[in-house]
Amino acid sequence: DAGVIQSPRHEVTEMGQEVTLRCKPISGHDYLFWYRQTMMRGLELLIYFNNNVPIDDSGMPEDRFSAKMPNASFSTLKIQPSEPRDSAVYFCASSLSGGKETQYFGPGTRLLVL
């Protein structure tokens, strides 16, 4: 299995630009999670989906962030407009049957907003 795939691996953009991060979960996994990791705040859950449906988006910082999962093999996290404080590593993770199985993390997207 290829594991969780994320793209791009690195993104540098200017403040105000739109950023789209992409994730392909492990085939057959029915849960997908988006996390953000910074030195100050550690690893924070932004949103997660079950069977393509958003379950909990309480971690999404503000309306500039949105996430979609149009099908079982693809999800996007969009930031519009981006700000320097959005600079972080964004991880996507997937799991089977939610809490019964551990989450497997993708390699992350390192985002820098200038």
Add this chain to the structure above:
Amino acid sequence: EDKVVQSPLSLVVHEGDTVTLNCSYEVTNFRSLLWYKQEKKAPTFLFMLTSSGIEKKSGRLSSILDKKELSSILNITATQTGDSAIYLCAVDGGTSYGKLTFGQGTILTVHP
């Protein structure tokens, strides 16, 4: 609000030492506690502890769950430089099934 606290925040040891990392939690409805190791990339899974499996061991690493004290420890014996990493504790215990709350992590540095 669910809360997971790890200690110490950082630790520096020499090869061969034994280390103990701590994790305490306050959650609504405990289901499981997980330990992850993060080197330069993504967190990788180490152990999952539940009410029916409170002790796990793999090589030099072992972990115990104390449900009474709402805590867990991760032990690493005979540390090696390859053990240098951030160790993350996470708990599945909120109102949303499958949602993990992570601690801030312990940065372990093992010197030769």
